[in-house]
Amino acid sequence: MKNITTLKEFACTPDRFNGGHRLCPGCAHGMIVREVINATDDDVVVSTATGCLEVCTAIYPYTSWDVSWLHIGFENAAAGISGAEAMYKALSRKNKSFNPDKNVKFVAFGGDGGTYDIGFQSLSGATERGHDFLYVCLDNEGYMNTGGQRSSATPIGAHTTTSPRGRVSYGEKNRKKDLTMIMAAHGCPYVATATPGSKHWKDMAQKAAKALSTVGPTFINALSPCTTEWKFKPEDTVEISDLAVETCMFPLYEIEDGHKLTINYKPKNKLPVEEYLSKQGRFSHLFKPENRWVIEEIQKEVDRYWEYLLRREEAGV
Amino acid sequence: MATPKEMMTTWDSIQFGAVLPSFEDPKNKVRSKFNSFNYKVADWRVEKPVFNRNLCIDCDFCWVFCPDSCFEVEEVVNKRGKKQAKIVGINYDLCKGCGVCVEVCPTPIKSLLMFSEFVDNDDALKQWPKKEDKKD
Ligand SMILES: Cc1ncc(C[n+]2csc(CCOP(=O)(O)OP(=O)(O)O)c2C)c(N)n1
Ligand code: SF4
Ligand code: SF4
Ligand code: SF4
Numbered sequence: 001m002k003n004i005t006t007l008k009e010f011a012c013t014p015d016r017f018n019g020g021h022r023l024c025p026g027c028a029h030g031m032i033v034r035e036v037i038n039a040t041d042d043d044v045v046v047s048t049a050t051g052c053l054e055v056c057t058a059i060y061p062y063t064s065w066d067v068s069w070l071h072i073g074f075e076n077a078a079a080g081i082s083g084a085e086a087m088y089k090a091l092s093r094k095n096k097s098f099n100p101d102k103n104v105k106f107v108a109f110g111g112d113g114g115t116y117d118i119g120f121q122s123l124s125g126a127t128e129r130g131h132d133f134l135y136v137c138l139d140n141e142g143y144m145n146t147g148g149q150r151s152s153a154t155p156i157g158a159h160t161t162t163s164p165r166g167r168v169s170y171g172e173k174n175r176k177k178d179l180t181m182i183m184a185a186h187g188c189p190y191v192a193t194a195t196p197g198s199k200h201w202k203d204m205a206q207k208a209a210k211a212l213s214t215v216g217p218t219f220i221n222a223l224s225p226c227t228t229e230w231k232f233k234p235e236d237t238v239e240i241s242d243l244a245v246e247t248c249m250f251p252l253y254e255i256e257d258g259h260k261l262t263i264n265y266k267p268k269n270k271l272p273v274e275e276y277l278s279k280q281g282r283f284s285h286l287f288k289p290e291n292r293w294v295i296e297e298i299q300k301e302v303d304r305y306w307e308y309l310l311r312r313e314e315a316g317v
Numbered sequence: 318m319a320t321p322k323e324m325m326t327t328w329d330s331i332q333f334g335a336v337l338p339s340f341e342d343p344k345n346k347v348r349s350k351f352n353s354f355n356y357k358v359a360d361w362r363v364e365k366p367v368f369n370r371n372l373c374i375d376c377d378f379c380w381v382f383c384p385d386s387c388f389e390v391e392e393v394v395n396k397r398g399k400k401q402a403k404i405v406g407i408n409y410d411l412c413k414g415c416g417v418c419v420e421v422c423p424t425p426i427k428s429l430l431m432f433s434e435f436v437d438n439d440d441a442l443k444q445w446p447k448k449e450d451k452k453d
């Protein structure tokens with residue numbers, strides 16, 4: 001496992017996920033992927049589900065990936081990586097792998113659409129079969145590469161093109177699916193949440209390093225603020241991540257062996273959810289008098305969930 | 318047996334079970350010419366970050382949060398014999414001008430500031446705010 005202590009030392013890592021990709025300026029996908037790939041010095045095999053990340057990092061004739069990389073469909077990043085992992089294991093057993101002296105890590109990246117929704121069956125299957133891989137969900141709470149449709153990761157109240165705000169609509173009506181807990185319920189040895197907040201670079205890098213060195217299926221759900229569809233200024237990506245954590249809209253925690261929950265960061269003063277919502281155009285309609293009750297409901301749900309995490313941590317279950 | 322470079326550039330040479338080492342030339346960390354590292358997105362930008370070496374404390378926040386891997390670092394050894402990254406510049410071919418690096422830079426007077434694309438970097442450094450007017 002790569003020892004990640006100081007940023008000064010971590011920054012000596014030569015990037016194997018490079019710039020020159022076409023993700024929007026300030027897109028958090030780039031920050032997250034860099035941290036995950038930099039969290040190991042071993043050889044890496046990556047598969048990416050279709051979505052902003054895949055489309056923007058593989059425009060012919062260029063690639064942003066300086067690792068073995070598998071172009072796969074929208075729904076099967078986990079199936080792809082589990083196949084690659086199984087083949088590699090089989091070849092190694094027969095002494096036929098190309099560089100047997102090297103450690104190889106298998107990583108899949110999928111958007112929330114490609115993970116919570118359409119790719120869920122392949123992720124669940126690969127996890128249940130127990131392949132040795134890390135799956136990272138880049139959760140920007142919608143199908144952003146196709147113009148911002150809702151997914152089961154879209155939070156209540158968010159405006160998207162398929163959950164539009166209007167005279168009678170306050171945006172998305174369904175609650176965000178709790179995928180992290182669903183993955184933990186598979187009995188994965190390691191599951192965690194992460195986001196590129198200013199205080200949390202180490203949290204994310206260490207979680208990636210830990211997941212990569214854990215044998216078996218591991219999962220990281222990374223909140224990835226999307227400047228284009230969440231409607232905030234590109235320079236504010238890190239601040240939005242910070243606010244998601246400080247308001248407990250997106251708590252940072254990890255679960256080991258399917259049950260042992262640890263909260264990795266507890267805000268000193270939990271901020272009201274307004275602080276997070278008001279910085280993003282996708283929630284601006286909630287501040288109209290007739291929609292204020294939605295903010296209250298969101299706050300109640302956030303408080304309830306935070307309380308649940310605290311109690312679970314305390315009980316050690 | 319094909320070399321990593323051959324496998325990286327021609328489909329015919331790829332071998333079963335080959336997990337390619339990173340970099341076309343792993344020793345010197347040379348990237349393939351088809352790496353997007355060699356593509357330019359500079360024309361996406363209307364403002365650019367300018368780096369002031371004199372104020373920088375090498376915290377490397379800009380390096381870790383830049384989504385486009387723009388910060389060029391040099392590995393140096395500190396007094397206690399530990400390796401650390403010194404920021405030496407910005408790769409302006411890869412920078413899209415998002416401004417994230419400026420936001421995360423923690424020095425009291427920022428070591429990174431946005432300037433119009435057409436301002437010369439040396440002129441920008443001359444215009445750098447002093448202690449008195451750091452508030453605006
Ligand atoms: C089977 C299939 N259906 C639809 C598409 C079109 N498509 C490409 S990317 C995308 C949205 C991806 O959303 P998400 O997984 O959340 O990733 P993001 O772009 O938001 O990072 C869709 C619907 C596709 N490529 N394949
Ligand atoms: S649409 Fe959003 S997720 Fe996609 S590249 Fe742009 S900022 Fe990133
Ligand atoms: S402006 Fe954005 S892309 Fe350019 S160096 Fe700063 S963080 Fe990187
Ligand atoms: S964030 Fe600012 S102080 Fe820190 S290394 Fe970058 S330029 Fe220097």
Ligand SMILES: [Mg+2]
Pocket residue numbers: 111112113138139140141142143144145
């Ligand atoms: Mg998405």
